[in-house]
Amino acid sequence: MDDDPVSSEGHGLAGGAIGAAMAAAGVAAYEHDFAEDRLRWSPNAGEVLDLPAYEVPLSGRALHRLIGPQAATLRLAAAPPPALSADRVGPDYRIVYDLMPRGGKPQGVRIEESGSWFGPDGRPALGARGTVRVLPRGVETAPPVRLYGPDRRLDRDELLQSLDDRLKLLETNGGSAVFLIIAVLDIGRINANFGYEAGDRVIDVAGERILRRMRQGDVFGSFSGHKFGAVLNDCDEHALIIATERFREAVRGEAIDCDGASVRADIAIGAVMLPQHALTGAMAANRAEEALGDARRDVDRHLALYEPSAARDALRRRNIEIAEAIQRGLAEDRFVLAYQPIARAGDRAVISYEALSRLALPSGEIVSGGPYVEAAEKLGLIRRLDMRALTLVMADLQASPALRLSVNVSPETLADPAWLSMLVAGARRDGDALKRLTIEITETAALSRIDDLRHLVSTMRDIGCRIAIDDFGSGHTSLRMLRDIKPDWLKIDGAFIRDIGHDADAVVFVRALTTLAGHFGIRTVAEFVQDEASAALLAELGISAFQGRLIGEPRLRAGPGATVLDGLHDDGWLRGPLAVAPA
Template identity: 25%
Template sequence: MVRPLVLRVSPISFSKPRPASPGSFSDLAGQDAGMASSTILTVVVSPRAEALQTLEPLVRQAMPSETLASAADASEALSFFEQARYLGRTAAIFLLDYRGVGVDDLTTCVLELRQALRDAELLILVEATDSPALAACLKVAGSTERMTFLTAPMEPLLVVRTLRAVAERQRTGAHSKRALRDSTEVIKGLELQIQELRTRLDIAKHAARHDHLTGGLNRTGFVEELTARLARNRQMQNVIMVDLDRFKAVNDTLGHAAGDELVRKICTGMAGVLPNGAILARLGGDEFGIVVEALTDVGMNELCNKVLKVASQCRIIAGHEVQVSASIGVARQGSTHSEVELLRQADLALYAAKREGRNRYRVFDNDLDEVTQYRLTIENGLERALNSGQFKMVYQPIVKADTRAILGYEALVRWDSPDYGSIPPDQFIPIAEETGLILDIGDWIAREALRDCRKWNLPYVSINLSSRQFLRHNVGERILRYAADAHVDPRRIQIELTETAIIDDVERASYNLGVLRDAGVRVALDDFGTGYSSLVYLKQFAIDCIKIDKSFVDNITRERQSAVIVASVAKLAESLGMSVIAEGVETEDQRTILIASGCGMLQGFHFGRPTPAGELIPGHMDDPKV
């Protein structure tokens, strides 16, 4: 709200009358005519109404007999001055408060006022840390003459004294002794505030380069230090990137305060194993950066293993035992002096370590760069493949172990690229997960599988859902809608999930499983035995079927331990009312042992390779295909 102009003299009406606001004089009409000695117009200029409310009382205290007005910008302020000039107010003081508004608006106001009134006094309020505002005002004004700055937080007494000094200067046209004394006080105050400003700037600079959680360097400080080391051309630098594995589960289950405590403890532990002169920084979240000089391969191996050991220690966090691991990527300087290239290489090595199983380190090499380029090619081709029909569906039979009767089929996707030929699913599915394209590809797979189930009258079809797909808020409803579109009874659908899909968001997993189970969809836990929380979630969720991972089946004829594990899982499933499917069966000997171990259903090349729906042979698999 813009305040009305208030003249404390004889009644006058301006061309732009406005209603009075609380705490200001109501209007010129009715003012005390005894104030005719007033010679100065003081205008408070600010686009912020709260600034006007704060400053007007100070102006009245400093100059009770002078004329006061308030304006939103320079144009309005100059308009008031032109009208006040007819009353004999030949001098003007403009009190500007543009804090929190923007430097450009402030400098525009200063420029307009200075160009129109060279002799007017400008009193400008700025933030103590806003040195750009001071510099910009001086630049547009061209001189500090008749320009005074006050820095916030402001002392009311200092404002009052400064206004009186400026008014005195306006009245006499020269610096009186009193004005000089007041100015000296102002200068002393400004010197103190300048010193405070420098202190605040130092604090701001420190905060810009340091992490608030650990107190060490942040990403900005880390990159600056690395750049400086490379520029000095000292010993060869090694960049190590560290990322905690499954840290999100700590935040989700124990809260962010617990996650912060874990980060602090791990950071402290890593600092304790680094050599002298190393740089350690928290780059954000659960990611850390390290720079060390001139390490041999043996020294690098020892250091990375120490960091892995520190990260994987069991710690008490928020009253709970918490244990995570870390993945590490290493880049050696070599011939490059570019911090950007070193960081890129370390990042690539880090993600390679995660893909290879986590809780390990990987050193960047040229082969990894080629792999990255290949991955980028796949990433760029996925969407084109989906839109141009390059994906195909194949189906592998799931059979009754003793009779070989076909009970259903697992739906599997294949990609035949016109540029690169057949690309294995274990190469493009993880990339689709990372990029988010798995959502669109997964929808396509579900629709195709259900259409084929209807078209070829398959007993049932088993559809894999990735973690990212399953944690969609409406995945259950989507699957049921696709089933309705294809006219497939939900009881002819089985959904295969990994343990990760469940533990990443237990609450959403519970909801989605409930939607599917209520409609009659069966749920199978895939790759059972390769995770770390299977028994917990078997008990918590209504799982229909356990799929024993191929890694156990591969060794079942050679290792007694694998046979014991399979038999134990089958017994566990039976006690919980669940069925068991053993995957990856390739020989008759494996089939025999699996039957003896209690596995009721089998799947693998021994019974049939993945085949297009139109080429499937219904009934029994009497002639094993090896």
């Protein structure tokens, strides 16, 4: 090996005063020629690596043999991307690994390696240049800085671990960074209009485009479903704005080809400054998610930066407690159902029940699921709650052949193909059961995604389900929605029903809604019917069915799947097979 190897581009590995300074600092330099797999070292490499001169590795393969079986994994970050980016700054990778023990020693030398790739922009790297140094055991140092190409994106666990690593480094060495959660927008619409494969392709292509615009050394990975996460190192607010504009332009700038269809995509970005506003990866993720909610509402920039708030921090702590309760409840099958009857306006015969979530606490207390449902929607857990409710509902419909039920479904769940697949699978097992199920969708959700719902409603009707629009009148009532979705039922928002006997405007509004619904052949349910006087007035106005205190409060259902209620008893619970009158 040459005493003073120099690359073809004149990169001296240990020249003059620089070489002496490196040797004094216990640092050795290297250059790796990828084509020939040749490693060239500064003269002090053997001393730094604690190896005799003849064992200093002269190739990448030889270095891997010194590291051992995990070498490929440990040095993954040193593998270059398919093409070099022109805007790379700083080292491309920084990794830590142990050489295998030698000479009877219990542990090998711990090495920190830092390097950069070289070669023409936009082309594969020709090689890498960098340094190695020995780390004393127990010394905190930089975690691996890893570049993952489109074919090797971090998963959620890896992303959060990398985020924790970065926060530890910032705590030790100072500096700043930003954590981003990047959501691809309108995936539900894309799934409905072009199919789920198109939605998956849009997510993948958006991720690839964002990654190509990131600096080397930053971290990028999948966060969940249609969301990505990224750690931008050495980034302030000004640099954040520039970076996110670059990411959005990359995604929006060119349509994505989805099997012949051109699909336009956009993203929203929630950001949190590190370490100022988050000390752990979990905290950073929660706060970036919170900012993402604000970013979705910013129709111009689709960007929001987390800002601290004492009231919001208290709410966040409460949300964490609720999230933990939800996760425990789901894991232990503690979410059960209560049924509230829906009766015909004419003879008050019960024609269906609405299934409502309840949580059975370990103490045996049964609490309303309402606050948990609201929190689950904010915390991204609503799909799991909806899946649990659907599981219980389908089991009860199969066990009670004369029962009809309705169940609410959130907009997030409607966009999840797993929920629809579960519904279709239930129809295959027992097609008759699904014919006695009504899916309730809020008016606000329906109005915001009419185009998406056409496909979903068509599929749900094909397997026998009926459709109800819940809280009708709470949004901007749309004739197009009634015409395009053609629901079987409209459930008029309780705000217009509760005091209808004393509210002339509510009377006019309800009369108009029942007339409108009748024009389209849609039946109506009045929610929150409190007394006989209100019921009589609503019947005169043309309401088809009632739901509320007058007809009956929700009663816990001790039915199939509610095993957590075994051994508990209450005279008011609904037990055994249930039946309802013809609708």
